[in-house]
Amino acid sequence: MAGSSFIKVGASENIYEDKMHHGHFNMCGYAAPKLDTVRIGFIGLGNRGPSHVSDMTCIEGVEIKALCDIRPEKVNTVKKSLEGSAHNPEAYTGGKDDWKKLCERPDIDVVYIATPWSLHTPIAVYAMNNGKHTCTEVPAAKTIDECWQLVETSERTRKHCMILENCCYDFFELLTMNMARQGLLGEIVHGEGAYIHDLLAGNFSKEKYYDMWRLKENLRNGNLYPTHGLGPVAQVMNINRGAKMDYLISMQSKDFMMGKMANELAAKDDFYKPFADKSYRGNMNTSTICTDKGLTIKLQHDVTSPNIYSRIYKISGTKGSSLKYPLPGKFSIEGNENWLNQQTYSDMEKKYTPDIVIKVGEMAKKVGGHGGMDFLMNWRTIDCLRNGLPLDIDVYDAAAWSAIAPLSEWSVANHSKPINIPDFTSGSWKTNQPVGNTLQKGGTTKVM
């Protein structure tokens, strides 16, 4: 037969063996018991946390029960913003382990985690072990071992562990997924995503990230922030749900800027002394992933160079393709040498905009948060929990998407050699069903 039969020799490095656990409880498609009211505790109120809290005040059936941050002023600011609302959360602050007390409360259903990356998994595991669903900011885990901790804990406790990948709820990404599901792009061949965002000044800021955590993260190499690019592509490709990511290769440029800046700052300001003379993440990481069905995914990561923000969201199929960045979202359909014109695009948009955008999109745009996608994500999550529906994004997604960082770190450190991507579903990907984010079910939760 023609087609896919080029013989490949050799194999990826198999550093992390799959922890197949037969008879495991499959959390993909798992519907937890309905919650009429969703009682939430928020941990981490620095950058992303307050925005999630604010979203929740606009969603029916939510009770904000507790707020936690090690810095009292962060808790106070959010608490103050809730004055006069129906919410009067208890504050947990000042101690390094206060988040544990929040997780232990019996009157909380969901813990939202927006802390520095290194606390995402420890808190999520602790919260699930205390009977809470968890929604964690990206990346959900920093190591392959942490990925497995999330999976094992979620399966054992039957608690959701969702990764708050807001880009899966971007209007254009949702439109593309719906068009792809309807077959307009044909068979999907290739996808791209990126996180190209100049954060150099922010990473060296003394105020922006608690205890300089984000600068310290950059002492690792690899694609450290893969999920914004990967999440929407993985959903279109049905990764973990009929398909799986097989192996990846990763290459990184040298660091041309961070080490230099650290040294320059340290020469003028003792505060930066601990950051001098260190090896920082190279500017640009380019990783490519091959799926079991021979689809490819290209992911890039550069948060140092002075580039224009881009997630390079591209889906390329046998009948058409979509692309966003540097242009606004565009579609091309076979037989055309140019992008669909404005009129045709508008017609497509009218026909294929998914129900969730029609229902909640306008409100989401008003509430804001990355153009509305944050609100769509939070509303959808609450709506699923209140209707006893599976979440669109499960613990296997959280694990597989986050795993790209440590896997790419290994490949970069090993001369860009290929490395296998673990199957966190223990084989269940073969029969797991695709989930659209398109309100096939639910949608009853009101927006206030």
Next chain:
Amino acid sequence: MAGSSFIKVGASENIYEDKMHHGHFNMCGYAAPKLDTVRIGFIGLGNRGPSHVSDMTCIEGVEIKALCDIRPEKVNTVKKSLEGSAHNPEAYTGGKDDWKKLCERPDIDVVYIATPWSLHTPIAVYAMNNGKHTCTEVPAAKTIDECWQLVETSERTRKHCMILENCCYDFFELLTMNMARQGLLGEIVHGEGAYIHDLLAGNFSKEKYYDMWRLKENLRNGNLYPTHGLGPVAQVMNINRGAKMDYLISMQSKDFMMGKMANELAAKDDFYKPFADKSYRGNMNTSTICTDKGLTIKLQHDVTSPNIYSRIYKISGTKGSSLKYPLPGKFSIEGNENWLNQQTYSDMEKKYTPDIVIKVGEMAKKVGGHGGMDFLMNWRTIDCLRNGLPLDIDVYDAAAWSAIAPLSEWSVANHSKPINIPDFTSGSWKTNQPVGNTLQKGGTTKVM
């Protein structure tokens, strides 16, 4: 020291050992004796050839001496187009080896080669051995062995072997290179290029490519057409001239379309029977290259999927970046969150447009040929030959840029493992001088 000191372990596969020849004659920067009149023979008049011939009729000091194509009608058409001009070339046609006779003529200085890919190296080697300079269409060679044949022959005969990489003469690529040379983008970190061009119908056309040669080429995997993307990036990065490409990794999607189309056509039309049930190149190839100085280059190749044409020309530096496709060429400079606006871009363009564009650009646009870049390239080549100047693009560029195809083919076939990129300069890259295409010298040849 901070920066580039992440320790990498392992190594690329070293399939093709460097053929270091000490005491070799270095063709980089080589100035051949001046030619007052440049007498040209053209081989291959199917698609690209006639356009080169037409360009040459507008350039002072050129004599078109001979035309060769296996198909008489192709030669006749071009010969007819020259009626009434100063040129009355002799025709070579009908026989498979007629090109040899052309190469043997004593009254020709340069052989232009625009044949199917598999003849580029055999003809170039034969022509150089017969004392001719050679300008060959892309790619110059199909295998690493052919790359070395070109290098060894050029060094031994001291004849130029230029690859006709027209994209190096695109106005935006030239502007970017000039701005990069002036330091406006800072240190260069990362570059990108691509050949994304839907040629599916063309490759299966019975007429477009002689004896279906281009379809047959697609029975190989890999990035088969890397030079349009790589050439301009390599020039900005001074590859072979102070820097070198170290190793590459390559990943390819499955073939989703060509095999299927071949089988469908064969079912209806016996002509296509020999093309049925074969393995074709996968739709999308993504290759990444690491240089000796830790810069990275990403190259893509998809000539099957219905995408909008793109060469994704990107240069990313420590102070700014350039990007062309899907937008027209844009620059961003550090401190700005958006692309330079139209006014600032125009000011930059005015200040940094290189002399060659100022001098010949208007005429080039009139003559046409990919927006003028073809003419700029051909004029510049003739001008260098007439003034006894080194060409902008030499045999080492021809070899290194073309080598990406077989190297990526190997990597794809070997599970995307890294592979070393041979040093075709035998170490001379360390001291070779960068060449700008900016008319530091020459420029005397008139346009007619």
